[in-house]
Amino acid sequence: MRKDQQPVITSYRLEDLLVVPGLMIDVHYKTLGAIHHHPHADLTKAHRHEFYTLAVTGSQCSQHMVDFRQIDMPPHSIFLLSPWQIHLSADIALTADLYLISFTPDFLPAGAPVLPLCMEKAVTPDAEAFKDIWLLCEQLLREFNNRKALQQQVLQHFLAVLLTLFTRCLPENSTASHLQPELLIRYRELMESHLLSWSSCGEYARALHVTTDHLNEVVKQETGQTASALLAARRILEAKRMLLHSTHGIKEIAWYLQFNEVTYFNRFFKQHTGQTPLGFRIASREKYHYNPE
Known part of the structure; x- marks a missing residue:
């Protein structure tokens, strides 16, 4: 794909x-x-x-x-x-x-x-x-x-x-x-716009004209998470959405989300959710009584 x-x-x-x-x-x-x-x-x-x-x-x-x-x-x-x-x-x-x-x-x-x-x-x-x-x-x-x-x-x-x-x-x-600094707001906006093309915090930092360390400092101060953790969470959310709602296979979804190897996508997903992508797909479709196919 x-x-x-x-x-x-x-x-x-x-x-x-x-x-x-x-x-x-x-x-x-x-x-x-x-x-x-x-x-x-x-x-x-x-x-x-x-x-x-x-x-x-x-x-x-x-x-x-x-x-x-x-x-x-x-x-x-x-x-x-x-x-x-x-x-x-x-x-x-x-x-x-x-x-x-x-x-x-x-x-x-x-x-x-x-x-x-x-x-x-x-x-x-x-x-x-x-x-x-x-x-x-x-x-x-x-x-x-x-x-x-x-x-x-x-x-x-x-x-x-x-x-x-x-x-x-x-x-x-x-x-x-409304208390969040402009940098964090712009970081979130850029994640929505470039999630499928930018997979590292450095790319976002360059677009925001700040260093990766400064971006990380601001994000952690405001959210308690690092900038990379926030990006990882956003990628996991997108993966979950696709696993539940799309008819594409795990390999296709992994590639679409900028994972070059499906084995890395499987490890990344399980590290953050405790489930494999396939396990999540089966469980979530059973939970919501939903199948897009």
């Missing part, structure tokens, strides 16, 4: 799915019988987005699988799907009364809140907070559909307020990322 072939897991860019070309936000309210805002994306199959999607449920409930967690969204709850997370919807045909707001990170104006890296479960605001959030979703949809002058600026600021209200509802440790 060459790098110029189709990705192991389908990936969607927001610019390929937009109703309004050039406007890097999509706002959709889903009701029974409505077409999903990504009509050519089969959301019952594992896929990933290269953008954020904020889901806000009304009176209905919704169920999803995000990476290795089942996410249950009760009525009046909110969940943020972060870029690159593997996602599939268990009940997309039944879900109704749901706002889906998709946007790229660079669409937000300066001063917008820093968003959590990933959510472990949906949050349910109190009734007054949810009323304000739902109203902002309605305003976003109305502005999105109106196509008036200065539309982008209005949408950006409505979205910034909506996300600020959303972050208020999160547990305190979920928003700790």
Whole structure:
């Protein structure tokens, strides 16, 4: 499998799915019988987005699988799907009364809140907070559909307020990322962009215009892990995603993740997880009652 072939897991860019070309936000309210805002994306199959999607449920409930967690969204709850997370919807045909707001990170104006890296479960605001959030979703949809002058600026600021209200509802440790230094944030961003081409911390350090020692010092001070440990964890996460969701063999996945030999990939994976790649694939598919083949 060459790098110029189709990705192991389908990936969607927001610019390929937009109703309004050039406007890097999509706002959709889903009701029974409505077409999903990504009509050519089969959301019952594992896929990933290269953008954020904020889901806000009304009176209905919704169920999803995000990476290795089942996410249950009760009525009046909110969940943020972060870029690159593997996602599939268990009940997309039944879900109704749901706002889906998709946007790229660079669409937000300066001063917008820093968003959590990933959510472990949906949050349910109190009734007054949810009323304000739902109203902002309605305003976003109305502005999105109106196509008036200065539309982008209005949408950006409505979205910034909506996300600020959303972050208020999160547990305190979920928003700790606003304390992270810029270097760590950029390191995480580069891992998402170059994971399949850069396999050493030195390559990331050069791109960040710092020494490997300095990168390691900053990362360890903020996370308690070395820069190489953070990179290894990210590679393991990607391996787990592919082992569960793809139909490719272990050797193909190893090569795709920049391991030149499958024996090294097997040792690396077992060292970090206690399982072989094949053992993880079998166990995880049994656990989630899921087989993509």
